[in-house]
Amino acid sequence: MSDEQASLPETKPGEHPFAPYVRILGRGKRGSRSLNRVEARHAMGMILAGEVEDVQLGAFLMLMRVKEESPEELAGFVDAVRAQANAPEGLTVDIDWSSYAGKRRHAPWFFFSLLLLAEAGLRVFVHGAEGHTPERIYLTTVMEAFGFPVAHDWETAARQLDETNLSYMHLRDVAPRLAEMIELRPILGLRSPVHSLSRLINPLSAPVVMQGIFHPPYAGLHQGAGELLGYERVAVIRGEGGEIERNPDNVMKVFRARRDVDGFVTEEDSWSALFPQRHVKPEKIDVTDMARVWRGDLSDEYGEAAVISTAALALYEAGRAESQDAALARAEALWNERDRQKFDSALAVRG
Template sequence: MQNEGIDLPRVLEALLSGAGIGFHDARKIAAAMLSGGLDDVSIAAILVALRAYGETPDIVAGFATALREACERVDVNGLDPIDTAGTGGDGSHTLNASTSAALIAASLGVPVLKHGNRSVSSRSGSADFLEALGYRIDHGPREAECMLTRVGFAFLYAPRYHPAMKRVMPVRRRLGIRTVFNLVGPLANPGMIRRQVLGVARPELLDVMVSAGAMLGYERLLVVHGEPGIDEVSVSGETIVYELNNGVLEKYTVEPEDLGLKRYNLRELQVETPSESVERFLAVIHGGGRPSDRDFIAANAAAALYAAGRVKSLRDGVEAAIQALEDGTVAGFINKLREACQQCCGQS
């Protein structure tokens, strides 16, 4: 196989010498990987060199752009949906707050186009969670557009919408290390969304991801990192927030008490299986469950509502989320979601 259009020695030398590569080189390299223009040895060499060099906004945005260009797109019909996602890699095994948050936001009228995969670091990835909830995850754009129009929520299972990723998956598996592809997925929603909450497991990624988001044209982006090292809004400690709003970046921190919430030990939020995560979510939305689960979910739903512009502050978002959890709004929405899934996707 020819390494089409890629000067491999130049790229490797630039990365290994510390000179680095820019957006256009990153985009071209990623496109060649996804199109079959690079052989496995070259892909492996570049991925390892990129890991050694470190992630930059140019590299992340370049790879995300190539992934967006190669994906199967979804027409959002002018609904301006949001997404909630995390880079994974935190190893915390917490219940799935980002997917729960997306469902709460959707129950309050925020269009949500949730893009995700199976578990990376938690014991319940978004696909695992929704599948356990009874949602069919393997549908295509037509069904997703039906769901989004009918009920204001659709899930896009990443392997279904990014078939070109199959070309690099064997190499990634053989390498067995985190690569740039672990970061770009959350920025490659096939709906080309403009508003998002994005969690990162390492604080050094806050600037990288918000800067990459700015390059990709996000209108509003909240990049969050919570103590003790989770890619969610935390109720166990401080959360660092990098907020991008129409090109203006603001950085701040939030404590659970700032949101009107108690502080909990992370162990209280951990789960063993996707089914346990769903069971605990269902317990909360039906008036029971643990206060720690409710508050963790509500804190992350607040970020989603704030990113969507539905509330003026994160604290207002927490109050709206808790009310929706307690008054049956979310439980009613889950029933509507299952009905819509049966109508649009052929499965309850």
């Protein structure tokens, strides 16, 4: 028996092998505790392998939700997911970008930010899921409208990255069981640790991991898990709608964990609001209007600022600008120099 196996919780005679993990979380205020990283990795490994009953999975996820996950638990969960993702060796990217929230109040302007980053020479890998929260528009909807195909396997992702510096893979093609768990939200009625876990998987070990969250208290959780996982740099923002998209009407706080010569540094940074007052949100999200903004046929002060400032954040975190002002200037230049006819053929077919 290995030292790791010896450290796992004991199973009582006649009970299911996963029962100890439900028991650890469900013993009440005084008896329950968080899982350590080894336990979390083993528990998630059993879940991913289909070795857990549905009732156990539901109980586990909701007990974890009530307790609230710890950085150690998230790191262990990520260990298990990365072990089965089968990402190819040698496929490198500069930025890991997660897209799991969807947009409700504003259009997914960050799609244009991704295009600007790719144009700047940064290889960006995006992973996400869709449809688990009603009445939201997800990144894949916009990508489809603009004729940008989703990759369904690593071979296609590698080709897209080589050709365009940008690729999106759905979580179901990276970690199928995890995708099924995200889709339990309408059934359980609550988010589960899977929503935080998915954002942290970084399957291609990018040196920069961008994180968009909706609830600021989760920032420290993502910082701590990123540090435990040894990621070189994790940047977490309260993104518009929970996506990695800057709301230019607000001050943006960046919660960062980064590797330094003396170990890991956890810090906070702030970007000033770009407007003195808030913009009125649009009555509806219209992909056609997004296309008109890209072509320059329509002006959208909020949307263009969101595109530029989101790209600026990523440029700064990736070390492509020495200051916030330099990052904003570089992002604005990329926006002004964009190929405005890039999607004309795809949008003509859609129209």
